[in-house]
Amino acid sequence: xxxxxxxxxxxxxxxxxxxxxxxxxxxxxxxxxxxxxxxxxxxxxxxxxxxxxxxxxxxxxxxxxxxxxxxxxxxxxxxxxxxxxxxxxxxxxxxxxxxxxxxxxxxxxxxxxxxxxxxxxxxxxxxxxxxxxxxxxxxxxxxxxxxxxxxxxxxxxxxxxxxxxxxxxxxxxxxxxxxxxxxxxxxxxxxxxxxxxxxxxxxxxxxxxxxxxxxxxxxxxxxxxxxxxxxxxxxxxxxxxxxxxxxxxxxxxxxxxxxxxxxxxxxxxxxxxxxxxxxxxxxxxxxxxxxxxxxxxxxxxxxxxxxxxxxxxxxxxxxxxxxxxxxxxxxxxxxxxxxxxxxxxxxxxxxxxx
Amino acid sequence: xxxxxxxxxxxxxxxxxxxxxxxxxxxxxxxxxxxxxxxxxxxxxxxxxxxxxxxxxxxxxxxxxxxxxxxxxxxxxxxxxxxxxxxxxxxxxxxxxxxxxxxxxxxxxxxxxxxxxxxxxxxxxxxxxxxxxxxxxxxxxxxxxxxxxxxxxxxxxxxxxxxxxxxxxxxxxxxxxxxxxxxxxxxxxxxxxxxxxxxxxxxxxxxxxxxxxxxxxxxxxxxxxxxxxxxxxxxxxxxxxxxxxxxxxxxxxxxxxxxxxxxxxxxxxxxxxxxxxxxxxxxxxxxxxxxxxxxxxxxxxxxxxxxxxxxxxxxxxxxxxxxxxxxxxxxxxxxxxxxxxxxxxxxxxxxxxx
DNA sequence: ATGAAAGCGCTAACAT
DNA sequence: ATGTTAGCGCTTTCAT
Numbered sequence: 171x172x173x174x175x176x177x178x179x180x181x182x183x184x185x186x187x188x189x190x191x192x193x194x195x196x197x198x199x200x201x202x203x204x205x206x207x208x209x210x211x212x213x214x215x216x217x218x219x220x221x222x223x224x225x226x227x228x229x230x231x232x233x234x235x236x237x238x239x240x241x242x243x244x245x246x247x248x249x250x251x252x253x254x255x256x257x258x259x260x261x262x263x264x265x266x267x268x269x270x271x272x273x274x275x276x277x278x279x280x281x282x283x284x285x286x287x288x289x290x291x292x293x294x295x296x297x298x299x300x301x302x303x304x305x306x307x308x309x310x311x312x313x314x315x316x317x318x319x320x321x322x323x324x325x326x327x328x329x330x331x332x333x334x335x336x337x338x339x340x341x342x343x344x345x346x347x348x349x350x351x352x353x354x355x356x357x358x359x360x361x362x363x364x365x366x367x368x369x370x371x372x373x374x375x376x377x378x379x380x381x382x383x384x385x386x387x388x389x390x391x392x393x394x395x396x397x398x399x400x401x402x403x404x405x406x407x408x409x410x411x412x413x414x415x416x417x418x419x420x421x422x423x424x425x426x427x428x429x430x431x432x433x434x435x436x437x438x439x440x441x442x443x444x445x446x447x448x449x450x451x452x453x454x455x456x457x458x459x460x461x462x463x464x465x466x467x468x469x470x471x472x473x474x475x476x477x478x479x480x481x482x483x484x485x486x487x488x489x490x491x492x493x494x495x496x497x498x499x500x501x502x503x504x505x506x507x508x509x510x511x512x513x514x515x516x517x518x519x520x521x522x523x524x
Numbered sequence: 525x526x527x528x529x530x531x532x533x534x535x536x537x538x539x540x541x542x543x544x545x546x547x548x549x550x551x552x553x554x555x556x557x558x559x560x561x562x563x564x565x566x567x568x569x570x571x572x573x574x575x576x577x578x579x580x581x582x583x584x585x586x587x588x589x590x591x592x593x594x595x596x597x598x599x600x601x602x603x604x605x606x607x608x609x610x611x612x613x614x615x616x617x618x619x620x621x622x623x624x625x626x627x628x629x630x631x632x633x634x635x636x637x638x639x640x641x642x643x644x645x646x647x648x649x650x651x652x653x654x655x656x657x658x659x660x661x662x663x664x665x666x667x668x669x670x671x672x673x674x675x676x677x678x679x680x681x682x683x684x685x686x687x688x689x690x691x692x693x694x695x696x697x698x699x700x701x702x703x704x705x706x707x708x709x710x711x712x713x714x715x716x717x718x719x720x721x722x723x724x725x726x727x728x729x730x731x732x733x734x735x736x737x738x739x740x741x742x743x744x745x746x747x748x749x750x751x752x753x754x755x756x757x758x759x760x761x762x763x764x765x766x767x768x769x770x771x772x773x774x775x776x777x778x779x780x781x782x783x784x785x786x787x788x789x790x791x792x793x794x795x796x797x798x799x800x801x802x803x804x805x806x807x808x809x810x811x812x813x814x815x816x817x818x819x820x821x822x823x824x825x826x827x828x829x830x831x832x833x834x835x836x837x838x839x840x841x842x843x844x845x846x847x848x849x850x851x852x853x854x855x856x857x858x859x860x861x862x863x864x865x866x867x868x869x870x871x872x873x874x875x876x877x878x
Numbered sequence: 879a880t881g882a883a884a885g886c887g888c889t890a891a892c893a894t
Numbered sequence: 895a896t897g898t899t900a901g902c903g904c905t906t907t908c909a910t
Contacts, residue, residue: 190658190680192887203897208889216895233679238656239596240887243902248593250657258621264612268641280653283637287622299634302592303604304544325587326544407820440822466761468794468823546903557881562905570879594903598886 191232199228211236242304250282251489252300256312256333257288261461262478263311266332269482270309277490279306290314301326307489310334312376328492328500330485333376342488342500344481348377351474351507352384353391355428355456358472358509360392363518364426364454368399370413370438372430375405381430381458399424403434410434414441425453425518432457432464435471439514450516460510470513477505545586553582565590596658604636605843606654610666610687611642615815616832617665620686623836624663631844633660644668655680661843664688666730682846682854684839687730696842696854698835702731705828705861706738707745709782709810712826712863714746717872718780718808722753724767724792726784729759735784735812753778757788764788768795779807779872786811786818789825793868804870814864824867831859 193211197204202221209217210225217225228234242248251274255263267283274281284300286293293315300308301323308323312333323329324340331343359367369385372378382400389398401413410429417424418441427442429435435457442453449455457464460475484503492498547565551558556575563571564579571579582588596602605628609617621637628635638654640647647669654662655677662677666687677683678694685697713721723739726732736754743752755767764783771778772795781796783789789811796807803809811818814829838857846852 190887194887204888205890205897206895209896212889218895221895233676235652235680236656237597237658237887238653239593239602239658240902241889242593243591243597243887243904244889246902258612258618259615261613261615267612267639271639271641281638283639284635285621285625285637287625298589299592302590304591304593322587326589411821436820436822463817466790466817467765468790544903548903558904559881559906560879563880566905572879575879591903594886595905596886597888597903598905600886 190237191229191234192237193234195232196225196228196234199232200224246304247306248304249279250303250305251279251486251493252297252303252305252308253281253283254293254296254300254308254310254313255283255285256293256314258285260312262333262459262476265478266311266482266485269479269484270486271482272479273483273486273490279490286313288314290316294319297323307493309485309489311485328489330489330500332481332485337502338500340492340500342485342492342503344485344488344503344505346377346476346481346507347504348380348507349384349387351458351476352381352428353388354507354509355458355474356385356388356392358511359426359428359454359456359515360388360394362426362454362515365394365518366397366399366422366424367394367426367428368401368417368424370401370403370410370417370427370429370434372434373402373404373409375430378405378430385428403430405431405434407433407437410437411441412437414438415445418442418445418447423453426455426515427453428456428458430458432459432461432471432473435473435514436463436469439469439471449514451519454515454518456515464510464512472512472515473510475508475510477508481505544591545583545588546591547588549586550579550582550588553586554578600658601660602658603633604657604659605633605840605847606651606657606659606662607635607637608647608650608654608662608664608667609637609639610647610668612639614666616687616813616830619832620665620836620839623833623838624840625836626833627837627840627844633844640667642668644670648673651677661847663839663843682843684843684854686835686839691856692854694846694854696839696846696857698839698842698857698859700731700830700835700861701858702734702861703738703741705812705830706735706782707742708861708863709812709828710739710742710746712865713780713782713808713810713869714742714748716780716808716869719748719872720751720753720776720778721748721780721782722755722771722778724755724757724764724771724781724783724788726788727756727758727763729784732759732784739782757784759785759788761787761791764791765795766791768792769799772796772799772801777807780809780869781807782810782812784812786813786815786825786827789827789868790817790823793823793825803868805873808869808872810869818864818866826866826869827864829862829864831862835859 193204193207197207206221207225210222271281284296286296307328309330317336320336321338329341401417403409403413427438429438442449447453457471457473460473464471464473547558547561551561560575561579564576625635638650640650661682663684671690674690675692683695755771757763757767781792783792796803801807811825811827814827818825818827
């Protein structure tokens with residue numbers, strides 16, 4: 171026990187941080203073997219009340235805290251599921267994370283988050299970090315990783331993808347049905363009597379392509395194919411603003427605009443107001459994602475909600491299932507979006523009916 | 525390769541995940557000792573080109589990935605700094621995280637994120653997880669943890685706090701000077717000729733008390749003590765809305781409103797518009813935090829910017845310094861806020877000068 | 879340049 | 895109920 175000065179090594183050297191009491195320190199102080207300490211720590215029954223008390227007291231006094239590193243090494247499991255989030259600025263992922271955390275906690279696992287800041291190189295390092303830490307499974311949220319990299323990871327550990335749609339063996343994928351969401355949007359607008367429904371596109375953004383096809387299909391379904399009008403956009407406020415300006419300066423004014431996400435819808439809202447038009451009296455406007463932005467009373471945007479929390483839960487359940495049943499196959503899980511009607515959409519005044 | 529049935533153990537048992545090639549597997553395949561493999565993996569010089577090539581090839585073939593768990597155990601360092609974020613929905617912390625990550629990467633450390641979802645119990649578990657994983661240091665962002673808990677953690681490892689202000693030994697604190705920020709806001713407004721400057725308060729929110737004192741002090745400094753008017757609020761949009769409504773229904777209308785954060789400023793904006801008043805022609809409005817909300821062209825709110833990224837960098841540097849120089853004392857670091865002028869504040873029309 | 883051996887802090891048999 | 899022992903996968907002396 172006498173940790174004499176002699177033990178200290180060379181002067182200025184960043185002294186080895188040999189802090190942290192170990193199971194052996196506790197055993198010594200409690201006067202039992204380290205097995206007993208281990209048993210107490212793991213809550214095993216077969217320990218006499220007196221030993222248990224002695225161990226608890228010694229642990230408390232020494233500020234003992236189990237070393238998960240050592241435990242993981244012997245158990246060859248960490249009970250940690252890694253989550254690589256491409257972008258923590260995106261509230262979408264914050265809510266997915268809630269679902270992930272909840273589902274993990276429910277099963278006795280913990281989540282370990284890492285981020286790539288929208289940079290593929292950093293994302294790969296972040297994933298690698300999780301793998302080296304021997305996370306039992308990994309969820310990739312919004313990853314811009316190459317299929318090759320994801321595939322390699324999947325050979326080590328169960329992987330689930332959220333917000334990207336690679337089809338790889340050993341990789342579960344959870345996606346919102348963006349095609350269906352766009353259909354819901356167009357049907358809502360058409361149901362209000364609109365016929366000139368324009369889309370502000372999302373370019374390369376996640377889900378943009380599906381939303382575009384959904385728009386096309388729903389327009390066709392409503393017999394409005396000739397009215398299809400797709401303005402380029404990029405999921406940003408500025409893109410929405412520019413897109414709407416072009417739309418409003420054209421020959422035939424749309425009576426409704428469906429922006430591919432809330433962000434660009436807010437930009438469009440500005441352009442519409444600047445053009446001296448009112449929403450929804452003159453133009454109906456829709457977004458997509460149901461972000462906090464859309465819920466602002468100031469904006470109160472009709473939009474499409476993605477079940478973000480549930481997406482997270484699904485993804486976590488998928489990897490946990492494969493962690494605990496190594497044989498089972500990975501699947502693709504599709505979740506349904508929902509229409510949220512707020513104040514930016516209204517029935518087309520009859521005088522303007524085509 | 526032949527994973528024969530015989531290999532499988534007892535029926536339903538979650539088979540031990542003995543995947544993951546080890547250093548020994550690689551050594552065997554490369555025909556060298558594990559020491560050589562270790563040397564190659566760590567990039568040591570003293571290895572013959574031929575051995576190095578053999579090892580690389582074997583590792584590649586086996587999909588070998590270093591086991592950070594084993595490495596950390598022997599090195600007694602993980603080169604991971606844990607970050608417990610109280611709330612990942614708060615964009616504020618996302619930007620702090622950027623600074624944290626950048627500063628860590630610069631010094632060869634990696635960040636490990638964990639979250640408590642605004643729940644003190646979950647926060648404590650999240651911190652505990654980091655400590656058990658033997659993070660070399662921990663940053664607590666927005667923690668609602670008791671001083672006792674933080675103090676106990678600080679006995680194990682260097683800790684830095686962001687967004688809370690406990691003064692404890694072994695705990696660095698990085699704060700934005702909220703008092704000073706509020707002074708900047710009031711001085712800006714007073715400089716535009718405003719005298720009836722009301723505050724919508726932030727209640728118990730982080731920094732609210734400092735902002736309130738700053739407001740008081742600056743009003744006094746401008747000789748406006750009799751005009752001080754503080755309306756209750758809670759940092760939410762709804763709170764800002766209600767606060768502004770009360771302000772506008774009173775006997776003497778304020779010509780400027782300083783909301784304690786951007787969120788409540790947006791609520792106030794709504795109330796002002798509903799009252800038939802225009803911003804900034806009739807009423808000037810300010811927020812605090814310079815969130816994405818304030819930058820929306822639709823809103824374009826004059827506000828106070830906190831150097832979030834820099835806060836993160838500071839906090840990380842503080843813990844890294846103490847990780848590498850165990851003796852050094854923890855400090856309190858105060859960063860300066862900045863005024864961001866946008867379109868919601870204007871000079872008081874002379875006809876309305878008191 | 880390479881190998882052998884000890885040991886990091888713990889769990890998991892196996893004894894007793 | 896408790897102690898003993900053998901590793902988990904790696905790094906780190908220490909030999910050679």
